[in-house]
Amino acid sequence: MGKENAGEVGKGKTIGKGKEKLSRPEKKKVNNPVGTSPITRSKKVIDEGQGSVSVRTSPITRSRKVLGLGENSLPVETTPKKKGKKKQVTRTLVDEPIIETDPEDSDYIIPEDGEQYETDDSLGDNELGSDDEEYRDARLNLRLVEGVVQEREEGDLPDDVSMSEGRSADPRGSNTEGDEGMLSDYIVSDGDVVSDSTDEEEGSKRLPRIMYDPRCNHKDLIVQIGLRFENGYQCKEALRSWAILKGYPIRFRRVSKKQLDAKCRPPCIWRCYGSDIKDQCTFAVKVLVGEHTCLFDIHNKLADYKWLAKQYIEVFRLRPCMQVQEMALDVNTRFSIQPSLGRLYRAKAHALELLRGSVKKHYNSLRSYMSELMRVDKEGRFELLLGDDSVFRGLYIGFSALRKGFMEGCRRIIGLDGCFLKTYLGGQLLCAVSKDGNNQMFPVAWAVVEAENEECWSWFIKILLEDLGVTDGLGISFISDQQKGLQNAVASLAPFAEHRNCARHVYCNWKKTHKGATLKNLFWRAVRASYQQEFDLAMEEMKAESQEAHTDFMNREYHRFCRCFISTHCLSDMVDNNVSETFNGYIVKARAKHIITMLEDIRVALRGRQYKKLGLVTDSTEKICPNIRKKLDKLRYDARMCQAYPGLGGKFEVSCYDDRLMHMA
Incomplete structure (x- = not known):
């Protein structure tokens, strides 16, 4: 290959040693179905031989081609395809530098229709044929950049999140099922993602399927890339409970149904971003930056009255009269926070409103x-x-x-x-x-x-x-x-x-000016007297004790609350x-x-009370109610020392100790 061949290809630089040189044409940005990524790093070892040049390509090269140059060909070493692997599909990249080649050149072999080239994009790290650490890091960085670019073009990633922050400290750490998560999803010109998976499986292969359970213990919740929610509002409530229990003073910068952006209070650099998964009604955490370095916040503003009301709604269902001071001690014990009394009062009112x-x-x-x-x-x-x-x-x-x-x-x-x-x-x-x-x-x-x-x-x-x-x-x-x-x-x-x-209400007003145990006993003795003679005796003793108390008693319509003056047609001697x-x-x-x-x-x-009382009466075998039976038994016991002496005309006399009573029929 001399100057003539170089002239046929075009102007460009020449490389190699000795007299024979290879021409490298100038590069232009045109669409080419068989291109290589702009970040592909290739190193070639070109040796002179007897009419042939051996080119060795690094494993990171995306396309492996066999280029024939006349009788002297350039054999290219390729990694043998493993058995049982899925057949790869050639993907198209956009705006990539390629080498202009004349299709009529006899040294250029055009791939036949239907021919496909193998790539290493879908291979896991443990399946690669190379142990080059730089190559492995390049694969990782490529995936990182492509993911951030795609999210920024789709509007799912804030502009202030740099590519250096990435999607996590180690994206491979979010996949716990081997190397299935290390897929190659190429970005085409219209911003879509093309992959071997279907549209329904595309999101699941990009992010692990970790679904949030609202019934979980939020203190043990692990916030990680791929954690899925129904929407952004559910994600906010989960992060709120998690941050309160952990004592993290995070703030929500932007919250909507499709997006969420949370950031911790400086100097802590922790940040979380989430958005909807494309073509799915699912919300996922997509960016996590840093670890929490902040101190435990006992006055966390995230624990507002609505959150507290939600935590204590079942408590107030059983104890609606629970005191706020008792609630404050319980909140400090359960969540290690100290909200203000005003916030607790609002939480109690809100919880009762939710219940009733x-x-x-x-x-x-x-x-x-x-x-x-x-x-x-x-x-x-x-x-x-x-x-x-x-x-x-x-x-x-x-x-x-x-x-x-x-x-x-x-x-x-x-x-x-x-x-x-x-x-x-x-x-x-x-x-x-x-x-x-x-x-x-x-x-x-x-x-x-x-x-x-x-x-x-x-x-x-x-x-x-x-x-x-x-x-x-x-x-x-x-x-x-x-x-x-x-x-x-x-x-x-x-x-x-x-x-x-009511005699009890009368006494409460009467005792304000007439106090003392003696006057109290005389008052109730007069009220409960069942006949007038006993009432008169009690009033005489009260008059001897206090003339003012006696006068005040007689001015309070005593015939309305004294037992000896009330009527008997209602069959009740109730004076209170x-x-x-x-x-x-x-x-x-x-x-x-x-x-x-x-x-x-x-x-x-x-x-319920009427049903219970009905059961007690139904089970009873007596004709007299239980309380009335107890009252009669007590009166019969008290009358054991009484003796009755009958007289003429239906009259009789009863003696009890030193007292003698005459009853008129």
């Missing part, structure tokens, strides 16, 4: 709730009181089963009382509670109102009397505290009903309103909830 819904939603659903109650209990009484502009003022609840139970098996006495609701809107719960045959509470009806005043009490008592079929109150006894609005409502709506005052207080204590937990949840808790609790 918003207050506005509850009040907007009252009509639907009433319709459902009337559908289930067609004989019940349910009334909704609205003010101007449809503002809520009251809701009356009266089940038919409770009304029938009162009419058929309860004493004709009803305790009236109100209690506060423990929500931020406030309000009152009015209740009407009677005594059953066993001297226990028996709720008749209740209502939720805006305030405990005469107007609300009048509305409640009016519906109650209509529901019981007693319009003027004849044959009914009411007992309540000394609330003026309630007394006026009973007097106007039930003029023939007996209205007792303990049944209403018992009902208020029975529903104390429900009173802290929103209106519909509260009413449902009351209904369910009373239904």
